[in-house]
Amino acid sequence: MGSVVATGTDTNTGLVTGADVRLYTIGTTAVSTGSETHIKRLDTTTNTVDDFQVPKVNAGSDGITVGPDGFIWFTEPDALRIGRLETHVYSSTGQFVEFPVPAAPAGIVTGPDGNLWFTEPTAGKIARFNPR
16 A cells, blocks of 8 residues: 655646656645645655645646656646746746647647647647747
C-alpha cells in the first residue's frame, strides 16, 4: 500500500517528473470565490513540497508536462489558456506565463518536433504551440 506524501488540493489531474528530477502535480482547490489551481513540486528525497498558485482564479486544471525548455507547461481549460511555470532547482518561487488558446485545452505533451501539443476536446481538435 502506498503512503501519502503530498496533499492539499481537492483534485490532482496530472503528474510529471520535471527536468529537475522532482515530481510536479496539478490540481484545484475549492475556495469561496470558486477554485484555485495549484502546481505542487515534490522532492522525493526530502519529501518537501513547494506550492505554486496559478494566478488566474477559476482557470481549472487538466494536463501537465515538461516542455522542451525544461519548464513545466500546463492547461487551464476554464480560462482558455496554456501556461508555463518557470522554476529553478534551488528556489521555492516560480514565475507564471500564460498564453490564450481558441478552445478549452486538456491533455498536453511535448512532441518529438519540440512543439507542445494539446487537445481541445470541446472543439474536436489537436493543437500545436511553438514555445520558442
